[in-house]
Amino acid sequence: MDFLIKTLGAIATIIVAFIVGMLYMGINRKITARVQNRVGPPVWQNYIDALKLVSKKTSVHHGVMQHLAPAFLMISSMGTLLFIPILRGQSWFPNLSYHGDLIFILYFMVLGSLGMALGAGQTGNPNAAIGITRGLSQMVGFEIPWVMALVAMMIQYHTTSISDLMAIQQQHGWLMFQNPLAFLAAILAMLGMFRYSPFDIVGAPAELASGPISEFGGKYLGLMMSSGSIFAFTKLTLYVDLFMGGASNIVVLLIETFTLYLIPMLYGLVSPRYRTEQAIRYFWGWPTVLGLAALVYSVVI
Amino acid sequence: MINDKNSQKIVDIIQNFARKHSLFVLAYGTGCGAIEIPPTMTSRYDAERFGIRGAATPRQADVLLITGYLTTKTVKRVIRVYEQMQDPKYVIGFGSCTINGGMYWDSYNTIKVLDRYLPVDIYINGCMPRPEAVIEGFIKLQKKIMEGRAEGAKHYKENLEWYRANQKKVLGPTTPHIQEYNW
Amino acid sequence: MEEKKAQILEKLQKVFPEISETKNDFPYNRVDLRIEKNKIPAILFYLKDEMGYKHLVHITCVDWLEEGKFEVIFIVWSPVDKIKVFVKTFLDRNNPVMDNVDMIWRQANTYERELREMFGIQFEGLVAPKEFILEDWDDMPPMRRDFDTEAYARKRFFARPGREDARDVRQTIAERTGEEIPDFAKKYSR
Numbered sequence: 001m002d003f004l005i006k007t008l009g010a011i012a013t014i015i016v017a018f019i020v021g022m023l024y025m026g027i028n029r030k031i032t033a034r035v036q037n038r039v040g041p042p043v044w045q046n047y048i049d050a051l052k053l054v055s056k057k058t059s060v061h062h063g064v065m066q067h068l069a070p071a072f073l074m075i076s077s078m079g080t081l082l083f084i085p086i087l088r089g090q091s092w093f094p095n096l097s098y099h100g101d102l103i104f105i106l107y108f109m110v111l112g113s114l115g116m117a118l119g120a121g122q123t124g125n126p127n128a129a130i131g132i133t134r135g136l137s138q139m140v141g142f143e144i145p146w147v148m149a150l151v152a153m154m155i156q157y158h159t160t161s162i163s164d165l166m167a168i169q170q171q172h173g174w175l176m177f178q179n180p181l182a183f184l185a186a187i188l189a190m191l192g193m194f195r196y197s198p199f200d201i202v203g204a205p206a207e208l209a210s211g212p213i214s215e216f217g218g219k220y221l222g223l224m225m226s227s228g229s230i231f232a233f234t235k236l237t238l239y240v241d242l243f244m245g246g247a248s249n250i251v252v253l254l255i256e257t258f259t260l261y262l263i264p265m266l267y268g269l270v271s272p273r274y275r276t277e278q279a280i281r282y283f284w285g286w287p288t289v290l291g292l293a294a295l296v297y298s299v300v301i
Numbered sequence: 302m303i304n305d306k307n308s309q310k311i312v313d314i315i316q317n318f319a320r321k322h323s324l325f326v327l328a329y330g331t332g333c334g335a336i337e338i339p340p341t342m343t344s345r346y347d348a349e350r351f352g353i354r355g356a357a358t359p360r361q362a363d364v365l366l367i368t369g370y371l372t373t374k375t376v377k378r379v380i381r382v383y384e385q386m387q388d389p390k391y392v393i394g395f396g397s398c399t400i401n402g403g404m405y406w407d408s409y410n411t412i413k414v415l416d417r418y419l420p421v422d423i424y425i426n427g428c429m430p431r432p433e434a435v436i437e438g439f440i441k442l443q444k445k446i447m448e449g450r451a452e453g454a455k456h457y458k459e460n461l462e463w464y465r466a467n468q469k470k471v472l473g474p475t476t477p478h479i480q481e482y483n484w
Numbered sequence: 485m486e487e488k489k490a491q492i493l494e495k496l497q498k499v500f501p502e503i504s505e506t507k508n509d510f511p512y513n514r515v516d517l518r519i520e521k522n523k524i525p526a527i528l529f530y531l532k533d534e535m536g537y538k539h540l541v542h543i544t545c546v547d548w549l550e551e552g553k554f555e556v557i558f559i560v561w562s563p564v565d566k567i568k569v570f571v572k573t574f575l576d577r578n579n580p581v582m583d584n585v586d587m588i589w590r591q592a593n594t595y596e597r598e599l600r601e602m603f604g605i606q607f608e609g610l611v612a613p614k615e616f617i618l619e620d621w622d623d624m625p626p627m628r629r630d631f632d633t634e635a636y637a638r639k640r641f642f643a644r645p646g647r648e649d650a651r652d653v654r655q656t657i658a659e660r661t662g663e664e665i666p667d668f669a670k671k672y673s674r
Binding site: 029033036037038039040041042045048049051052053055056057058059060127205206208209210213214215216217218221 | 319320322323344349352354355356358363387388
Binding site for chain 3: 410
């Protein structure tokens with residue numbers, strides 16, 4: 001009985017993440033359109049796109065890894081979601097959050113990208129190969145400030161468990177005020193994690209013919225879109241858990257995640273596209289300096 | 302239950318609704334018509350409010366937009382692009398060059414009637430059609446999809462030999478001969 | 485400008501006495517000269533290396549069908565003098581063969597490929613892929629004036645039913661409705 005409830009809870013979590021993530025992306029498209037003085041698509045446009053992509057026929061075969069790549073993405077985003085506590089202090093949606101910690105999540109988050117790299121590599125499309133090189137180099141860029149920010153918090157509170165960090169924030173206040181340098185470094189790393197402009201060279205349609213996904217169409221593209229929206233919600237929830245003390249109910253969670261989502265979205269709207277080496281120089285500049293300062297701060301305090 | 306006629310009808314309606322409202326366009330920019338696409342997509346005419354957006358590769362696209370005359374060299378590439386697209390797929394012929402040759406009616410190197418080589422679902426006439434006309438054409442296509450009449454791809458599959466013969470007449474020995482592109 | 489143009493011609497004529505015909509009375513910075521075809525590489529080398537005409541603007545061809553000749557024209561430009569020199573030469577239309585000049589300017593290769601395909605001019609020693617724009621072309625080179633493009637198009641491509649005569653649509657409409665085409669529109673009719 002307990003197992004059944006847990007399974008249903010996990011499925012419900014994934015469905016909620018899918019719906020919320022798609023909605024955020026729809027709002028993103030709408031706001032982008034309004035900034036560009038357009039009417040823009042309706043906010044539910046992404047659901048229609050996903051439905052259409054799933055109902056498309058798919059008859060492309062390049063090899064086994066090509067078929068597995070969308071599954072890798074999906075596993076990575078769903079798995080990360082299940083190991084993150086969604087709501088604080090309640091028995092709802094606990095999923096697997098007591099079994100994983102920050103270090104595990106750090107590794108699990110990149111699984112999707114690596115699986116995608118293998119799959120896109122097998123398609124043999126030169127654009128995909130270029131896109132992968134750029135994507136992985138950019139990942140090396142933003143992973144460094146991101147890991148530094150996490151390690152700073154682990155050192156500061158001597159724990160790697162997200163639930164423990166959330167409990168500590170109940171006593172001491174939000175971590176984003178306890179260690180603001182780490183928060184800033186993590187936020188700057190988040191800009192790269194979302195791959196919105198200016199860090200969207202990976203899938204630039206005009207330059208790379210949409211990069212790694214250029215050989216994936218139909219159902220696979222639908223799967224990638226869904227996993228992207230779930231992953232977006234996952235990352236936002238992780239940030240809320242780590243820096244804003246977690247949310248006590250779903251409304252607060254939505255408000256906090258959307259506020260965080262506005263940062264990469266609005267920053268992207270006003271920025272042109274960086275080349276790969278510019279992006280890496282960006283991440284290894286001030287974000288890394290902030291991350292180092294956060295480390296020093298956490299050791300000293 | 303699944304193969305029941307009525308439930309199939311409902312599935313069709315849902316699928317056609319989704320297909321109608323989400324058209325990913327691969328604009329094959331031949332000729333002068335390519336310049337009409339940016340204003341159609343950007344803030345002045347904003348085709349995205351109908352769910353029309355650009356796709357970068359044929360694998361992701363639903364609509365192949367052929368914007369202007371096709372030389373014999375490009376028609377070969379267009380046929381390959383069309384056959385790389387995944388079902389359901391639609392073709393829009395754009396401008397009088399694709400309808401009857403237009404001002405290139407006596408050219409030694411451009412084809413005149415596009416629907417002999419590819420199944421065209423909608424023609425937009427004009428030389429060049431303005432963005433309003435393009436959007437009108439897209440809305441016609443959406444109506445056709447909703448009514449289930451936009452079956453160019455099916456027609457192409459059923460009459461492949463006729464199309465291949467026509468293509469062979471223009472392209473000679475280098476006509477594409479594989480139907481599925483898996484490389 | 486006028487003296488400069490005259491000076492250039494004078495200097496060239498001193499080195500190349502074969503120059504048969506010159507012209508420099510253009511209102512803009514253009515000088516024309518004509519020379520026999522086997523002197524073309526020499527004069528282009530001289531213009532590039534000695535006189536600073538570094539830039540190859542264009543290589544083109546004119547089909548003089550009535551005289552039975554092709555006229556190949558090389559346009560070169562000097563960034564110092566700011567003058568264009570048109571080097572012209574006549575080829576026999578039945579045997580259009582001349583020397584390859586792509587060792588002087590590498591981009592000449594592309595122009596020569598185009599002329600080979602469109603006019604059938606053979607450049608001796610030209611190393612380039614066979615096809616440039618036309619793929620699987622099996623007819624006469626299409627830019628020659630005796631090539632009937634309309635007949636070729638009718639033979640090779642399908643015409644829209646009802647539009648085989650390629651007639652002006654306004655004419656058809658005018659006949660159907662009994663109106664007359666206004667004078668200003670007539671000059672745009674075929």
